[in-house]
Amino acid sequence: MYAPIQVTSVDFSEGRMIPRQYTCDAADVSPPLRWSGWPQETQSFALLCEDPDAPGGTFTHWVVFNIPLRTPEMADRVAPDRILPTGAVQGNNDFGKIGYGGPCPPSGLHRYLFKIYALDSTLQLDPGATRTELLTAMEGHILSQGQLMGRYQRQETISQHDSRVQHHT
Secondary structure, eight states: OOOOOOOESSOOTTSSSSSSSGSTTOOOOOOOEEEEEEOOOOOOEEEEEEEEOTSSSOEEEEEEEEEEOOOEEESSOOOSBBOOOOOOOBEEEEBSSSSSOHHHHHHHOEEEEEEEESSSSOOOOOOTHHHHHHHHTTTTTEEEEEEEEEEOHHHHHHHHHHHHHHHOO
């Protein structure tokens, strides 16, 4: 087994809050991501962004696959195009749309996992593939993976919580 891939963003660190601009409460655009330390045998990358704290189970915010080796990053504000200029392909998120859909938790503080997979091949999937289809296609092809975890809580939830705390003190 290979060492984990290192995944970073210039806008938030592991375990820290995701800036509001990358959520449904603002511009709802994708954050910049960069990764390093993948195995030499890697042929392509895949990316998933998931909320494991969603009330109905894991909620998928972004599906991207066939990311070329020459592009070990995703710029911010990735367009919701089926096929990106780099050749990477975007799937459907659980909002039912192609591309990124930012954090939008109904209540409380949620974790968002930006997962990068190094694969030993490119995948034979169509644009619009779902998380489940991607996970199935990646079986037996994952060389290494890594993730960046960010957190988000909607402002009105924080304000309501703060006011309740103030009333009890």
